[in-house]
Amino acid sequence: MTLRDVADRLGLSANTVSRALAGKDQVSEATRALVAAEAKRLGYVPNSHARSLVSGRTMVVGLVITNPSNPFYAALISAVERECRAAGYSVLLLVTEDSGENEKRAVQQLLRFGVDGVLGVATESRSDVWDGLSEAGIPVVQLSRDASGRGLDFVGTDVESAIADAVTRVARDGVRRVWLLEEDLRISTVDARVAGFRRALDELGVAPEHALVLKVPTRRTSGASLPWRPDDAYALAANLITRDNHPDLVVTANDYFALGLYRAIRECGLAVPDDVRVLGYGDHPFAAYLHPALSTIRLPADEAGTAAVDLLLRRIADPDRPRAVIRLPAELVERRSTE
Template sequence: MFVLRATMGARLIIQGGACMAETSRGRRQPTLQDLAKVVGLTANTISRALNDRPGVSATTRALIKAEAERLGYVPNVHARSLVLGSRKTIGVIVSNISNPFFSDLVSEVELQAQHAGYTVLLLLSYESAERERDAIDRALRSGLDGLIAAPVQERSTAWTPVIKAGIPLVLVSRELPELGVDFYSTDNDAGIQLTTDAVLARGAKDVVLLDEDMPFSTIRLRTEGFRHSLERHGLTFDPRHNLALIPPARSFRVSQSWHADDAYRVAADLLDRGRRPDAFVVGDDYYALGLYRALRERNIRIPDDVMVMGWGNLPFTRFMEPPLSTLLLPFEEVAHRATRRLLDHIQGTADNQIVTERIVPQLAIRASTTR
């Protein structure tokens, strides 16, 4: 018998050619044989039903799948790959690669993985809980060596099967603390305080945060950091006065530029209701594109009448008129550290600590905040 380390204090024990997952508390995960005994059918029939292969009636298939879910059985493809040999494949689950953060992250993960001799399987969730579950299921059935993911759901239960299967998991961008896995991200709290402090230091007294209305930890941290910055400067934070929230995108399959359209509509409505702050900080450079248009149409000058501070340092920001002050996000560094950590887990060289790292971004001050 020999023991292989995995995440969350779990271990995979291979004994006599059989492989079973055992948690650090000693509670064995249900196996295919356990499920066969409960249902009273052969393991071969169980396997055919779970993999939707012919030879099993619809009624029996439904019964087997229901019982598998009740028992918490997960087909341990990862365990089989440990017996048969690594597939040398890393999975990445993100929402949409039209999002510059995720496209840069995937590129850096692929580069790091290639250097280590691994290929990358990309799975997209499109910010949909259902699509995320499908992506997780596919990852489980693909025999991946490890997984890097930016979760959609705030609940960790969707990821429990990955932990049960013994697949090393590293999260990026959005944290699920109760899951107990490594996490790497931009420091959203520190980042928004940098951008807000910058406009306040340049004389702003009335600042609005233009950001998306979504229940993500990243957005929640930005809102909290924005409030902290205002209060440190002796200003009152009132969500009704200091927040302009963009409704969730109607479709996450479209180009990220859709966010500029939505930001334009929210900013135009705010300005037309007579709200005229002397600075905007935004949660995405695309939002600044829409905001610029709304301000221009109303003859509101940047930065003379209102300062605008972006988020992301996307390539087009240098060519906006005036060039947009923004935040340089450490896309590559987040991806590099997350991939290195995942490879350490896969190769058995990671320590037992749960790593949480938030990397502080840097400002790029340009003409949109220079008076």
């Protein structure tokens, strides 16, 4: 069914039907309701391609993320889709798996589709690829990783402060040896966690030789279904932790690493939190059900998605507005593992 079919059934002009469906003021409420009811009865669906030719917009937003199985990004996708739907936009989701080549292909696809704007998590291995979108006049809001250094809008978490504040709060009562199990990736969020970790231990007066940053091999770039594996952290920790040589506190870059760490600690005859306190990152769904329940840092995924869509829509409406940077606070969720 076409717009002309709706108009013919009602004895109205196609122009009147178009204005009624678009919610224009020139049409009375009674006519608007009549047109809407007839369009629904006939199963009329507006032609988005034709509409985009008139409006100059596709009403599509691109969303580029690294891995949808990451619980943070899963929640972020849901928030972005909800907010875009409310604003009349559809979402085109592309996944890079932290691959620079996949990121380059994703940007090329977005240029071909001619989306109205893009929300993107950069791999940081090829941050220059985002320039093509800006040069084509497509607004970009970076999420999570502030990687480009090219003046793009950014929405993310204040990771450094989140780690520094959390470590300071849980590393009490004479903690002397503290480890950070971090991802072996060169990305801004890793750098921010390390900076926050070191800042907290400086404030606590922990000697540098007792503040270790241990890099866990990552599987992100291999396209694994999960961005992290507990056994990677387990293998590293099992080779380092003994009854006579163990940290008082371990901070993990994600809660999956904490799973592997728990096993390594237990196999040494040690206990959490009596011998080793553990602080996770991400507050993944299983964190509260570990034994003991895992203290962790909860990230504002829903808030980030909402803020990013709002910022992108404002950028679409006003391309020349000043750059905006939004860093949202995270929340420390204290449970048994750091008591």
